[in-house]
Amino acid sequence: MTLIDPLPTMDATLHAWAVAAAVRDPEVPVLTIEDLGVLRDLEVDDGRVTVTITPTYSGCPATNAICDDIVIALTAAGFDDVDVRITLAPAWTTDWMSAAGAAKLHEFGIAPPTGRRAAGPIPVTLAVRCPQCGSPDTREIARFGSTACKALYECRACLEPFDHFKVH
Template sequence: MVTGHAAEAGRAWAAAAAVLDPEVPVLTIDDLGVLRAVTVTDSGVEVVLTPTYSGCPAMDAIREDVVRALAAEGFGDVRVSLALAPAWTTDWISDHGRAALRHYGIAPPPGTGPVRLTLGVKCPHCDSLKTHEVSHFGSTACKALFVCDACGEPFDHFKAL
């Protein structure tokens, strides 16, 4: 959501939206759905972020990167706040973000819409559904570690939340 002085708010949103997730640097915080609102007022810019889960260690780095990105665009007083409600969900990951995850070697979560029965997690390397979970926690707490039984490659899978 972009609010405030229209032209400036759009420019501020674009600057914040381009910030990369430090844990998955092929995703912007906009693609990840973490960027929730940007408001420009006479007194500065307010940015609202929703962490992928409470206690996410990447939020401090993201906050600093957002402030830096907006400062580079000439915005002075930047305030970044966290909104825990509504809770982040993998439904907020954009289609572009899902494609970027797959290309990066991370199996994206199922898409939005009705809950679908998932018989397997598709390997991002060979598209096989013959995979299995090795650890419920992968390289970060929001991912699980899987191995493909077809090609033998390990990969992270974003947990559906």
């Protein structure tokens, strides 16, 4: 009698991707690493799961926590041999963030990145809409907010402070 693997490689890969994709960003827990575009690749080969991530920037303090959370999630899902690799090239960009991720940021009260990363001159943001009231009458208070990838803004209309996820 021949035993058939209940999770062929493709099904195992899809299952492992779903598990890894559900890992939350420790700095912005409303987002998953898939929402952010940090989860770049996943392969299952002979029971070994190799996950490749690109952190939002090379010095991101959440990288180690994300790696640990991926290993914990995949191990809990039955994958015993998990390797998480970090790649810095190509560099992460907010262009990799999903539309669902941007919507989650907005619902959470963080202004999502607007526009696309430019290949040439650095674009100037003329206005960041307040995620609370929608007013474009806002001002940057600090270039770095609660994390390095966000800036702190204030809305002049509703007077609420908010984070803006910077385009990069």
